[in-house]
Amino acid sequence: MITILDQDFSQLNQFLSERTFSKIFILVDENTHEYCLPILLGNLETETAIEILEVEPGEEMKNIQTANQLWEILTEMQADRKALMINLGGGVITDMGGFVASTYKRGIQFINIPTTLLSICDASIGGKTGIDLMNYKNMVGTFAFPEQIFAYPRFLDTLPAKELxxxxxxxxxxxxxxxxxxxxxxxxxxxxxxxxxxxxxxxxxxxxxxxxxxxxxxxxxxxxxxxxxxxxxxxxxxxxxxxxxxxxxxxxxxxxxxxxxxxxxxxxxxxxxxxxxxxxxxxxxxxxxxxxxxxxxxxxxxxxxxxxxxxxxxxxxxxxxxxxxxxxxxxxxxxxxxxxxxxxxxxx
Structure with missing residues (x-):
């Protein structure tokens, strides 16, 4: 369930090679797009088409409006039930990405690649997904395990001290x-x-x-x-x-x-x-x-x-x-x- 990635992401590439996905969607925020996505894409070995979904960073974006936008984008891009969602980010991304994936067309597969210490040690683990409602934390969500969690501790080098x-x-x-x-x-x-x-x-x-x-x-x-x-x-x-x-x-x-x-x-x-x-x-x-x-x-x-x-x-x-x-x-x-x-x- 939890894998610590090596330098060339061989475990993730093996995971992808052993399965067939119609398309891969990578969910990021602006920060992980800049600092983490290039590392992931530079090590990814797959012939499957990849689409990048980007949202603004921050807890205030973890709401039904953002989730609805993501569902609409997945629909416009003709994502089917054989698609894979890769949630590359902190707790907001893994919480919301898991929720969107677990509810879109009654559930598509997703994996978490946590990029913050909070998401590595806590938010990405446990199969809880969710969004906030009326400023109440995680009031709407599902219990849905990711197919796998891949942690790459070197992502922590990009974090400010307060995030650690x-x-x-x-x-x-x-x-x-x-x-x-x-x-x-x-x-x-x-x-x-x-x-x-x-x-x-x-x-x-x-x-x-x-x-x-x-x-x-x-x-x-x-x-x-x-x-x-x-x-x-x-x-x-x-x-x-x-x-x-x-x-x-x-x-x-x-x-x-x-x-x-x-x-x-x-x-x-x-x-x-x-x-x-x-x-x-x-x-x-x-x-x-x-x-x-x-x-x-x-x-x-x-x-x-x-x-x-x-x-x-x-x-x-x-x-x-x-x-x-x-x-x-x-x-x-x-x-x-x-x-x-x-x-x-x-x-x-």
Whole structure:
């Protein structure tokens, strides 16, 4: 399912040679068109006709309007059910490209070639596709596995530092919810760069893949992957609605700080462990100013979270470093306390 590509992309070329596709569509954004597509095309060995589909970059483009444009283009180019979609990009591209492919003509095959740390370690893995709706994250989507995921770590050399940090947040999360050693190894990193992070990428990918394989449709244990995302998604959505965009990993880091403190307030971990986790996350991520967001707006988004049931907010919380429990329904008072705790720490 997951393959680390060599320098000449031989595994991808073998994949294409063993299958017959009517046409190949490569979905990119403006950034991956410039920095990554030339590398892919320079190594691609296929006689199949190739078409490039380009969208503007950014989370704000992950919507039904963009998806509709892509469906229309595929139709105009007479894409049939034997076509292949290659999603070359970060989480927005793999999420949206997978959604478009899995719904066009009731599904065409697609593969993911993630180009950011976030998409390599998290977004491209697991078979979740989706688009945003009314500033709510991933509200419309499908469960659809890509035929294959091909990761090429050298793409990380093209990333700005803030994009590496964004993906690093998900790696930290994988350690916190499932593998204490992975967490311990990651927090030893003094500086975040592609060379330092690369040795830990495969382990992070495998942690997520193992969780997903145990619960593809997110009925139980897969929910643990949402640690940090309940509050994080709410803040990310509010930032999106105001035009003051933040990266997904920045929102997750903020969410993990709040939800680590919430884990303590709910009696699941010790105050010492909570403070240790928060201290380490804060080493890598700046605090986000949430003072202008109304509490009722935050709670409105929390109540619309996809994990909820019976109009109750469900959290995935830590019950140890390297261990997580799901479907935790917390008191409103403790949720408020966790948000106020974050505001106090941030000093805004």
């Amino acid at each position: 940090k964004s993906g690093f947040a998900e790696m930290l999360k994988h350690g916190l919810i499932a593998d204490k050693k992975h967490w311990d190894d990651l927090i030893l990193l003094q500086h975040l760069d592609a060379v330092g992070i690369e040795p830990y990428i495969k382990q992070s990918m495998e942690i997520k893949q193992e969780v997903v394989h145990g619960d593809f449709h997110e009925k139980n244990v897969r929910k643990t992957l949402n640690f940090g995302h309940t509050i994080g998604h709410a803040i990310e959505s509010l930032c999106l609605s105001t035009g003051n965009l933040i990266l997904h990993g920045e929102a997750v880091a903020m969410g993990m700080i709040c939800e680590a403190h919430l884990s303590y307030l709910e009696g699941l971990i010790s105050e010492e462990d909570s403070e240790l986790i928060i201290e380490q996350i804060a080493r890598y991520f700046c605090y986000i100013d949430i003072t202008d967001f109304k509490e009722e707006d935050i709670f409105s988004l929390l109540l619309n979270d996809k994990k909820n049931a019976d109009a109750k907010i469900n959290f995935s919380l830590l019950n140890g470093i390297g261990s997580c429990v799901f479907d935790q329904q917390c008191t409103t008072e403790n949720i408020q306390k966790s948000l106020n705790y974050y505001k106090k720490l941030s000093g805004f």
